[in-house]
Amino acid sequence: MANVEGYVIKVYIAQVTPLKKAELSVILFDDCDSPSDEIAMNPEPFGCSTVVVPITKMDKIGSDARIVKVKIRAGKKTTCYVDRIEVKSKYTNANFGVFCLVEYPNWTFAPDTDTSLPQNNNTESNKKRLETLQKTRKEYKFKKPDGLPAQVDKMPKEEKFSSQYGAEVVGHFIKAEFTKFLDGTFKHPKHTVQSLEDLTSLYGGVFNKPEGLTRWNLSNKQEMDLIFANQRINGLNPSVIQLCTDPEYIRKIGVSAETLKPFIGELTIEQAIGKKCLYICDLKILQNVRHPKKGFTVCAPIGLFFVDKKEGKDGRLKPVAIQLFQESAPYNPVFLPTDGWSWTIAKMWFNNADASYHQSITHLGFTHLLMEGVAVTTHRQLSQHHPIFKMLAPHFLFLIAINNLARSQLVNPGGIIDRIMNTGIDGCFELITKRLTEWRMDVDGTLPVDLVKRGVEDTTALPNYHFRDDALRVYDAIYTYATDYVKLYYKDSGDLEGDWEIQAWAKELTAKRDSKDGGCGLQGVPGNGQLKSVDDLITILTSIIYTCSAGHASANFAQYDEYGFQPNYPGLLQGLPPKDKSEHFEKDLVQALPVVKTILETMAITKVLSAKDTKSLGDFEEVPTISDEKALKIVQRFRENLAKVSKDIETDNANRKFQYTHVDPKFVPNAISI
Structure with a gap:
């Protein structure tokens, strides 16, 4: 004092x-x-x-x-x-x-610290609010629709300047890491990798060994399979796996109970399905990508996984079959764990396809770009005095600025993503556009509903799905916070319906992107643009805050550990995937790897993107917009709940074969700031 x-x-x-x-x-x-x-x-x-x-x-x-x-x-x-x-x-x-x-x-x-709903203000106050919003709308205009999620047309000067230090730090860090690595420890990197041992020699100095390398052990094939299966439930892309409920789906990939017997035992396919033992990862959306990187192949694989519940087993998920393209054909065989190097190479190509889905859809499309439109709408329709603006502001910190940086360096033609992914940037945008037509906030953007939709909510049927278990804890904490906060200001549906700012906000969230003034064009928004239920507002806010925090964290902060060792999770593979099950060798795997420069560039960018530099979820010191005494008490309870979640996750991790920390609140930032 x-x-x-x-x-x-x-x-x-x-x-x-x-x-x-x-x-x-x-x-x-x-x-x-x-x-x-x-x-x-x-x-x-x-x-x-x-x-x-x-x-x-x-x-x-x-x-x-x-x-x-x-x-x-x-x-x-x-x-x-x-x-x-x-x-x-x-x-x-x-x-x-x-x-x-x-x-x-x-x-x-x-601006004073007043927090108020517009209907509770006098005419003069609301006149000032409207004048300010009208000025803001001139700064935060929507870009002309291009098939992607709604984006801001031009960088608002406030966003650019407030975030300049973050953008510069990231940009300089990328350049420094990559340049230092090429000009320092390895002055003359080989043009191509000659062996896996040659590849491992690239680590040291600037780049530590990522987890993908430390767990890579081809002498223990069963362990490698468990690691591959764990990537489906606790890796960068844990929301694709789904319960298999239809025997016809299994036949689509040309396997029978006899084929699978060495891996699922005496169970018939129908019995395995009835016991909830079979799971599918189907990347059909990658089929026939029209604009992949020239000269490169994009697979559209189907992976079949089995939960082993035999006596003495702890319900480990393991892979039992991979088909690299959708239609069964002689040149598109089903690879099995008994297929030696062919199996290892098939898993690598599967992960290459999964990486394309991850970077395009899970990461860029449906955290960064999707939430940019929400941030723009929030600035355009809610006064800075509005309690919901104050609640959401910390979760948009640096979002528009980092996206602007990405558009100039990462996701532009010839940019980093164009160079290190098989899809290239055109294929990446094509996948986002395709998925956007299906995405719904009340399903895909609402974690508990998404888990039920995919049939993976049953913890007994699919154990060790740490992303599900930990993310639900965080989601529930956010939902409780949103409930307490919203009900502080909206006593009933009448308060909500009388709030013209929040109604305009909800309307613009659902407005078509090609409408007169533009809109987010989001599907499945509770209330569909007209809020009558306080519960609907709570669900919307929970979805937004979860996506900006834990949703992005789960897709982002393990990037170096996964992509950092190319065979583990390759963004780019050369040549063609195997078309038959003839004998393959280590040299075939190595020949598919990109040139050393691309490997180093992948290591550099994923190392930068895996760095967390902003405050953890619930710590709003960087954007302290919430000032009401009662609201601050709600924030404090939120932080206490998150601390308990963090402690529970830490306790569980002590007993997990594969630890999972990526949605632990103390490691999760408030916003998409990197």
Whole structure:
């Protein structure tokens, strides 16, 4: 607390130029609208700048005033993005969210901390809210529809500047890691890998050994199969696997009970299905991708998996058959665990297809791009005083900025994804567009419903599905938080129906992307654009917050561990997948690997993307928009619930064969910031 004879002002800066001798002026106002003298500061970037104001600067206010408003102005040669301002004294402990660019000569009033629904305000307040929203809509315009999820047309200056440090750090990190690796430890990398041993020599110095390498042990084929199956339920793409309920589906891949007998025992296919022992990973959506990377093949495989529940077994999922393309044919055989190197190579090509699905759909399409449209709609339709804006703001931190960076370096023609994935960038966008026509918030975007849809909610039938178990814990904590928060402001459906801002928000979430002013075009939004039920709003908010936090974390932060060792989870494979079950060797696997430069580039980008640099879920210090005392108590309960979830996950991991930490709340950021 500040000395009773003065005030302490803390200004939190995201970015400021010049880095040295930047200038910022602050004026405080009390509840009688009396101003202090102008207070000079020299802010520093990326942190907090503090000034202790002597009482002599406060003559017009006095030492016992309550500060209710602040205005700020940058110096003539200074440009500054201010996140927030704290003012503390004997009688004041105020936190003012600014979140905007401050430039000379204009004074900028920090928005007060008022949180209100528009129908509860007077006419003058709502007039100001509307004027601000109209200005914001000019900044946050939707891009002309291109088949992808809704995106912002041009980077709003507030987003760009507030996030500039994050974007620059990432961009420089990518360049530094890759350049350092090529020019440092390995000055003359070989053009191609000659053996698996040759590949393992690439690690050390800049790049540690990823998990994919440390668990790679071809001398233990059963263990390798368990690891491959574990990737389906606890890897980067754990939401594709589904329960097999139809014997005809099994026949589609040309296997019989006799073929599978060495792997499923005496069970018939019908018995295995009845006991919920058979699971499918069907990547049919990759079939006939029209625009893959030129000269490369994209498989559309089907994988069959079996939960072994024999006496003494702990219900481990194991692979029993792989068909690399959809239609059974002589040149498209079914590979089995007894097929030696052919089986190992088939698993690698399966993972290459899974990687295409992961990067295109699971990661880029349905976290980054999908949530960008939601963020744009939130800015366009909700005042910064609206409680739902305040709730969602921390979960959009750096989202638009990182997507903007991605469009210029990662997902552009000739960019990184174009170079390191078999689909190439055109194939990637094609897959997103195709999947978008099917995606529904009330199914695909609602975790418990999605699990039931895929038939994988039964913990007894499919044990060791740690993603399911841990993600549900986080989802439930978010749902409880959303319930408590929403019901603080909406006592009944009448409050909801009378809130024209939230109704406009819901309408734009569902509005077609090619409508007059654009929209998100989301399908399956509860209420379908007209909110009448408080429960529907809770479900929508839970879906958004979960997707921006745990949903993205599960698809992102294991990238280096999975992609970092190319045979484990290859983004790019050369040549053709095996067309028969003739004898194959290690050289056939190695020949499918890309050139060393591509391998290094994959290692570099996935290492960067796996780094977490922002606050963990529930810690809203970076975007402290929630200020109501009762709401802050709800946030505190949320954090306590998340701490319990984290502890439970840590306890469970102590007894797991394959630990899973990627949705542990202490490792999950609030937002899609990388």
